[in-house]
Structure formats: C-alpha cells, structure tokens
Amino acid sequence: MGFAQPLLLVALLAVPVLLGAYVWQLRRRRRVAVRYSSIALVRAAAGPVRSWRRHVPVGLVLASLALLGLAAARPQVRADVPVSSSTVVIALDVSGSMCATDVQPNRLAAAQQAVRGFVQAQDEQTKVGLVLFSGFSQLAVAPTTDRDDLVAALDGVTTGRGTTIGSAILTSIDAIAELDPGVQRSDPVDAAGAAGAGALSPTPAPSSTRPATDPGAPGGGPGGPASSPGGLAPEIVVLLTDGANTRGVTPQQAAQQAAERGVRVYPIGFGTKNPTQLVCSRDQLGDASPRFGRGDTSQRYTDAGGRNYLVVDEPALRVVAQTTQAQYFSATDADQLTSVLRDLPRHVTVQQQDVDLSAWFALAAAALLVGGLALSLRWSTLS
Structure with missing residues (x-):
C-alpha cells in the first residue's frame, strides 16, 4: 500500500500527543483527589466499577483520529479493477x-x-x-x-x-x-x-x-x-x-x-x-x-x-x-x-490501477468515533 500525499502522515503525530495529554490528566486527577477517611465507604457507595470502561471511549476516539490522518494521506493499493x-x-x-x-x-x-x-x-x-x-x-x-x-x-x-x-x-x-x-x-x-x-x-x-x-x-x-x-x-x-x-x-x-x-x-x-x-x-x-x-x-x-x-x-x-x-x-x-x-x-475490461482507499478509512474513522461517543454516553448513565 502506498500514499498519494505521504507528507500528510505528519498529522498522525497528534494521536500520541493527545494520548500523552490524557495520561497526564489521569495522573493529575489522582494527585488532587479528595482524601476520605475511609476508602471502603466510597467504594461501597459507588458500587462495582470497571476502571477500564472509562478508557475505551477515549481509545476509540484516538483510533478514529489515526484513521482520519491516514485517510488524509490518501492510501492507495495497486489492483485489478474493471474498466x-x-x-x-x-x-x-x-x-x-x-x-x-x-x-x-x-x-x-x-x-x-x-x-x-x-x-x-x-x-x-x-x-x-x-x-x-x-x-x-x-x-x-x-x-x-x-x-x-x-x-x-x-x-x-x-x-x-x-x-x-x-x-x-x-x-x-x-x-x-x-x-x-x-x-x-x-x-x-x-x-x-x-x-x-x-x-x-x-x-x-x-x-x-x-x-x-x-x-x-x-x-x-x-x-x-x-x-x-x-x-x-x-x-x-x-x-x-x-x-x-x-x-x-x-x-x-x-x-x-x-x-x-x-x-x-x-x-x-x-x-x-x-x-x-x-x-x-x-x-x-x-x-x-x-x-x-x-x-x-x-x-x-x-x-x-x-x-x-x-x-x-x-x-x-x-x-x-x-x-x-x-x-x-x-x-x-x-x-x-x-x-x-x-x-x-x-x-x-480489467486493468491494473491505483485504487484510492481514503473513503474507506474515513468511513471506519466515523464508525469508531460514533461508537466511542455512544459508549461514553451509555456508561456515564449507568454509573
């Protein structure tokens, strides 16, 4: 697979930057969290919590951004297509x-x-x-x-x-x-x-x-x-x-x-x-x-x-x-x-041509973004 606009792959650098910012924000919250005299009372009041759930929507959004960056670079493959x-x-x-x-x-x-x-x-x-x-x-x-x-x-x-x-x-x-x-x-x-x-x-x-x-x-x-x-x-x-x-x-x-x-x-x-x-x-x-x-x-x-x-x-x-x-x-x-x-x-009727895959990458990015938002809304209402 190749790219028609390879210079636009630099947009993918935004993904690790945002991931680093997210991790930094999580650590910052831990440092400034309110201290209770009894952690057991807090856990009992909140009920069973799956800590990984809150990270899934963020992961889907970051994956969506990565696919959008790839789509911007116009990925192409050489294939037999009908003419x-x-x-x-x-x-x-x-x-x-x-x-x-x-x-x-x-x-x-x-x-x-x-x-x-x-x-x-x-x-x-x-x-x-x-x-x-x-x-x-x-x-x-x-x-x-x-x-x-x-x-x-x-x-x-x-x-x-x-x-x-x-x-x-x-x-x-x-x-x-x-x-x-x-x-x-x-x-x-x-x-x-x-x-x-x-x-x-x-x-x-x-x-x-x-x-x-x-x-x-x-x-x-x-x-x-x-x-x-x-x-x-x-x-x-x-x-x-x-x-x-x-x-x-x-x-x-x-x-x-x-x-x-x-x-x-x-x-x-x-x-x-x-x-x-x-x-x-x-x-x-x-x-x-x-x-x-x-x-x-x-x-x-x-x-x-x-x-x-x-x-x-x-x-x-x-x-x-x-x-x-x-x-x-x-x-x-x-x-x-x-x-x-x-x-x-x-x-x-069959010729070797470069097939542009950017539309498929953009479609997958949109699906991940919608999925991330939907999970975020659902799990926030259940908590």
Whole structure:
C-alpha cells in the first residue's frame, strides 16, 4: 500500500500527543483527589466499577483520529479493477497484402469473418466503429449500435496499396473524440510527404487543422473529465494488421497521442511469417485496385533494408500496446484470430490501477468515533 500525499502522515503525530495529554490528566486527577477517611465507604457507595470502561471511549476516539490522518494521506493499493468499454473502434487493414493465402482462403476473408463475429457478439449497449486503412485511413462507420451497417461495410471492403497504421490510429482517436468530450482530437503530425503519398484520408481530416492539445483544458489529457479512473478512457481501439507501416505518421507517434488521451490501442498481428502468393477475389479487388498476380512475393514486397511488408512488424505493434497501456496479440490463422477477438473483452475490461482507499478509512474513522461517543454516553448513565 502506498500514499498519494505521504507528507500528510505528519498529522498522525497528534494521536500520541493527545494520548500523552490524557495520561497526564489521569495522573493529575489522582494527585488532587479528595482524601476520605475511609476508602471502603466510597467504594461501597459507588458500587462495582470497571476502571477500564472509562478508557475505551477515549481509545476509540484516538483510533478514529489515526484513521482520519491516514485517510488524509490518501492510501492507495495497486489492483485489478474493471474498466468499461462503451465504445470499440476496429481499425482493419485492407492493404493488398491481406490477399496473402497463407491464411485460407486469404487473410482479408478470414479477418472479415472474425470481425463480423466479434461485432455480432457485442451487447446492445456497446458501440462499434470501423476504420479501414491501406494507402490512407478513413472512418467507414462511425461508432454505432447498428450491427447491420457494420456488417454491410465489412462485406464491401476493397483492397488498396500501402499500409498506414499510424494514420489509422489517429483516425480512430478522432472517431472516439466525436463521442467523448474528455478525449481531444488528434494533433497534426509533421509528415509533409505523407499527404502527397496518399497516407491521409481523401476527405480533409479534422485533425490536420486542429490546434495542439492544451493540457490544462478540459479533457486535454488522460485526466480529463470523461476519462475513467487512472486516466484511461472507456473507449478502445482494436488494430488488426498483417504488415508494417509504409508511409505517413509512424505507429509510435500515433500511439503517443493515444496515450496522452487515455485511449488504449490493442494491436493484433495477423498472418504467418512465410506469406505465399496474393490472390484476391473480384469483390476484394474493386474497380480501382491493382490485380495482384500469383507467384513469388518475397522480392516485390521487400524494401532496400530487407524488410518484408507482408510480415507483421511485431516490435512496432508491441510498442503501440505498451505505450497505450494495452496488450499485443498475435494470430497466425483464422481460428486464432477468432479466439483473440472472442477473448478480448476479458483483457480490455480489467486493468491494473491505483485504487484510492481514503473513503474507506474515513468511513471506519466515523464508525469508531460514533461508537466511542455512544459508549461514553451509555456508561456515564449507568454509573
């Protein structure tokens, strides 16, 4: 157990001081007591007396003061506490690499099925939003309880070039900010080449013109009015991707903004480390999508440094999870992905937080004080 205001523990010094004063007063009374010629006559007149009774109320009052001193210092313990998830924003990677067939029938089809099941399994009070990202990120469905809109959007996704993980996180933050006044919209990031490369949404994103967050403003940080205990917002982001960020704001930059707003981002790395050929269905390709051919993908999707963009960038995703006080998950096939999404609420709704116990200490102090006064009144009337 720790204390948020340990300096206030100095108030506990009042307890031994008052105890010393009480003992001194008892001794003083003995010295100035009236002397009778026969102590036996006094005892007979007073009846049987239990000397310890008169000390009990004083002891209870002193114990009450000690508990009040501890309460003033705000005692805290680290414990698992429930954190509600009233809104879940799913950021789904729809880049061309999601056509890899190392997961049957391909990664995107398996992800669509798993996310569809996750959406339909949520209760009626939980709002779910959908962000799609490839070469740019966009809010496909604002957080809603209408499952039909979400399923329709999932069924109609098409693939594109590029993977903008960082942009997807910022778009998810903005979607949450529309619902929660305690969460600020994302700040602009210095990525001059990102817009030209198509890393941002084709529609003007509000985050690109919004001023920087003021930590002193309402909702300007993790301690905003709508944030949950411990600085965590009740809304979360589930980021599902199979590759690495290829352009725009980095995942680490975006994760820092999410952490400043108390938004947790749970990344899910999907796919194996040995991707095979890319085969998209006609619906997944769309009219504007390039037609990925069959054959070896090891060269076409490898950068100059040997980085394969078809393989999950686990180090970056782990940093995102750690930065936002969340957890990283890995899924190499459809069954594992379904299992991760099914078990996700158990990881999301319980967090390690500092629980303030000052109210319980104050309540115990009040109970001792009332008990001491009640005993004092009762025993004084019986004597």
